[in-house]
Amino acid sequence: MNNNRNNRSAPAKRQGGTSSNNTGINISYNTVCLVLCLAFALVNLRVFSLIITSNDTLKAKIAVPVISEEEQRKIDEQERIKKDIEENFITIPVSFDDTRRGNLILVNDTHEYSFDAISTVVADEQAITIPDSSDASYWVKSNYDLLKPNVLENIDRLLCDFAIENNNTDVMILDTFRSYEDQQRVLANKIEQLGEQQGRKIATNPGFSEHHTCLAIDLTLFNGKEYGEYDGQGIYKWITDNCKDYGFVIRYGSDKTDITGIDYEPWHLRYVGNEHAYYMTQNNLCLEEYITLLSQYTVDGQRLKFTDGDGNSYSVYSCVVGEEGGTVHVPRNGSYTLSGDNDGRIIVTCKTSY
Numbered sequence: 001m002n003n004n005r006n007n008r009s010a011p012a013k014r015q016g017g018t019s020s021n022n023t024g025i026n027i028s029y030n031t032v033c034l035v036l037c038l039a040f041a042l043v044n045l046r047v048f049s050l051i052i053t054s055n056d057t058l059k060a061k062i063a064v065p066v067i068s069e070e071e072q073r074k075i076d077e078q079e080r081i082k083k084d085i086e087e088n089f090i091t092i093p094v095s096f097d098d099t100r101r102g103n104l105i106l107v108n109d110t111h112e113y114s115f116d117a118i119s120t121v122v123a124d125e126q127a128i129t130i131p132d133s134s135d136a137s138y139w140v141k142s143n144y145d146l147l148k149p150n151v152l153e154n155i156d157r158l159l160c161d162f163a164i165e166n167n168n169t170d171v172m173i174l175d176t177f178r179s180y181e182d183q184q185r186v187l188a189n190k191i192e193q194l195g196e197q198q199g200r201k202i203a204t205n206p207g208f209s210e211h212h213t214c215l216a217i218d219l220t221l222f223n224g225k226e227y228g229e230y231d232g233q234g235i236y237k238w239i240t241d242n243c244k245d246y247g248f249v250i251r252y253g254s255d256k257t258d259i260t261g262i263d264y265e266p267w268h269l270r271y272v273g274n275e276h277a278y279y280m281t282q283n284n285l286c287l288e289e290y291i292t293l294l295s296q297y298t299v300d301g302q303r304l305k306f307t308d309g310d311g312n313s314y315s316v317y318s319c320v321v322g323e324e325g326g327t328v329h330v331p332r333n334g335s336y337t338l339s340g341d342n343d344g345r346i347i348v349t350c351k352t353s354y
């Protein structure tokens with residue numbers, strides 16, 4: 001019996017073996033179950049892991065956004081400009097009247113000159129009467145006419161140099177300042193001479209003439225006996241070609257009539273300052289185009305940077321000023337000039353490379 005018991009129980013000790021068919025099936029069944037359970041657990045673990053992983057990836061995507069090189073470059077540039085402004089610039093208060101004074105003011109059909117604006121920070125020296133040429137290099141039609149002192153100084157230099165270079169003293173300063181009433185008379189005369197349409201094409205409405213600004217000059221020819229028409233040709237082309245070096249531009253160019261609305265006037269010089277005359281001439285821009293261009297440059301965006309013919313570097317930008325006034329950024333150190341554009345902005349011109 002014992003042997004039988006032993007014999008019967010012996011295989012049980014060898015579970016997993018191969019001694020009996022019945023026992024073998026049981027073992028295989030258990031093994032399969034175990035394997036299946038393990039497989040099921042592994043699959044669940046993998047799915048769970050994938051969920052965790054994808055959640056983590058999602059979280060990572062939210063927490064650390066991927067920035068392109070271009071975006072990073074922009075962020076770095078903004079940081080650089082912000083730091084530059086904090087270190088190198090200060091703000092000063094300006095009034096709306098300041099936008100209406102200065103060498104760069106635009107006066108045309110749509111930009112009226114303000115006779116009563118009083119600027120606070122934009123230099124606006126009192127206009128002075130024009131003396132005769134000290135060395136008889138040119139003529140002056142009226143010694144009662146007015147110009148800004150810096151304009152007078154530069155037209156004097158320009159016409160004296162012209163006389164020396166060309167051995168000619170026939171140029172005359174014909175017309176500079178016109179009051180509102182003067183312009184009314186000019187317009188009425190032109191309309192009488194040429195008719196309504198042509199007259200208005202040649203003479204602007206009172207309040208809208210550059211001659212109100214004391215920054216504009218009309219030239220003519222006079223040989224001591226009779227007048228001649230100044231056409232900017234022949235030896236007088238020297239003035240057209242060189243006036244930028246004295247801060248002037250030929251305001252109404254032959255290729256800009258559709259923008260200025262005024263026919264070609266080689267005799268009408270407008271003072272804008274040397275650096276601006278240089279840039280406008282080099283880039284063939286009339287004042288309307290230049291003011292539009294400058295409106296796109298700001299202290300915290302891009303600034304217009306250029307070097308003139310003498311190697312002086314400039315950085316130029318504009319600031320919008322509301323009717324209630326405002327502030328503009330100017331260099332903490334280094335020289336700069338301010339001008340309004342008569343279009344609601346102050347133009348800041350910095351010498352050096354701010």
Ligand SMILES: [Zn+2]
Pocket residue numbers: 211216217218268
């Ligand atoms: Zn004129």
